[in-house]
Amino acid sequence: MKPILDVKNLTMDFGGLRALDSLDIDVRPGEIAALIGPNGAGKTTFFNCVTGMYNPTQGDVLVNSPSGYSTRLNGLKPNKVTERGLARTFQNIRLFQNMTVLENVMIGRHCHSGAGHEIIMDPDNSPVKRMAASAFFGGMEIAATLLKGKRFKEREQETVQYSYKVLEKVGLEKFANNFAKNLPYGLQRRLEIARAMATEPFLLLLDEPAAGMNPQETKELDDLIQRIRDKEGISILLIEHDMRLVMSISQRIFVMDYGKKIAQGTPGEIRTNDAVIKAYLGEDIDA
Numbered sequence: 001m002k003p004i005l006d007v008k009n010l011t012m013d014f015g016g017l018r019a020l021d022s023l024d025i026d027v028r029p030g031e032i033a034a035l036i037g038p039n040g041a042g043k044t045t046f047f048n049c050v051t052g053m054y055n056p057t058q059g060d061v062l063v064n065s066p067s068g069y070s071t072r073l074n075g076l077k078p079n080k081v082t083e084r085g086l087a088r089t090f091q092n093i094r095l096f097q098n099m100t101v102l103e104n105v106m107i108g109r110h111c112h113s114g115a116g117h118e119i120i121m122d123p124d125n126s127p128v129k130r131m132a133a134s135a136f137f138g139g140m141e142i143a144a145t146l147l148k149g150k151r152f153k154e155r156e157q158e159t160v161q162y163s164y165k166v167l168e169k170v171g172l173e174k175f176a177n178n179f180a181k182n183l184p185y186g187l188q189r190r191l192e193i194a195r196a197m198a199t200e201p202f203l204l205l206l207d208e209p210a211a212g213m214n215p216q217e218t219k220e221l222d223d224l225i226q227r228i229r230d231k232e233g234i235s236i237l238l239i240e241h242d243m244r245l246v247m248s249i250s251q252r253i254f255v256m257d258y259g260k261k262i263a264q265g266t267p268g269e270i271r272t273n274d275a276v277i278k279a280y281l282g283e284d285i286d287a
């Protein structure tokens, strides 16, 4: 079976710094895979190249969707990458804090329908973009009132219903009308995943989803990620430093150091790989 993400010979230079060096990484259908390595190894740069934030210096980013089309993502803008079935979360939480939980997911949903993707995929999530998001929703309400168009209202209703369903899938439905900023940290991370899921991806890229979580929240995240894969059929590639989570959840692990892939394999293979122990895990990993 073809991989759903097939990255070949990926290289990214920032001036004189080679942040990614001839990387080959693939994700198989139905897989949970992890990308690990020391700080500065190039993991987030890899995500940025795959999702259209950066245009790689060399290499190919190919996707083979479950519905059968194959396409090359290089050079596509982030919104076009989203439309082709890839969604991501960011290392630092990038929610619209003064909007409700439901509205945050609705923005993700609008990305799917073509509107609003400029807002969600902006990595800076700047105040201007946040204002744009508020205006976007305010504008929709005004437009709905003025036009009272049946199709417009139906589309909005669909967006609300779909977004609410996504919240149910991640267990956040009871917080739908709360402001995002009032959610505990672990639930904010969960909301980011929900927003990404609202774009209907077949591959979800999670950048350090367990960062800042306590052990109980990490355990719940582990269950959630597996549920998303099993129930929604979404494959997952995650960057993570929590080795207990990585080892328990991943079918395969890719290890990077200084922009290069130094190993790949099952958790058992990675745990005992000498190069990985030396570069990253240390001698006494018991995860």
Ligand SMILES: Nc1ncnc2c1ncn2[C@@H]1O[C@H](COP(=O)(O)OP(=O)(O)OP(=O)(O)O)[C@@H](O)[C@H]1O
Binding pocket: 014, 017, 019, 037, 038, 039, 040, 041, 042, 043, 044, 045, 046, 091
């Ligand atoms: N936009 C950029 N301009 C210049 N250098 C960059 C840029 N983005 C990343 N780098 C550099 O590329 C290298 C890889 O950084 P990257 O953030 O991808 O590492 P990482 O593995 O994700 O690290 P961490 O685990 O700390 O998040 C680092 O040396 C970083 O300083």
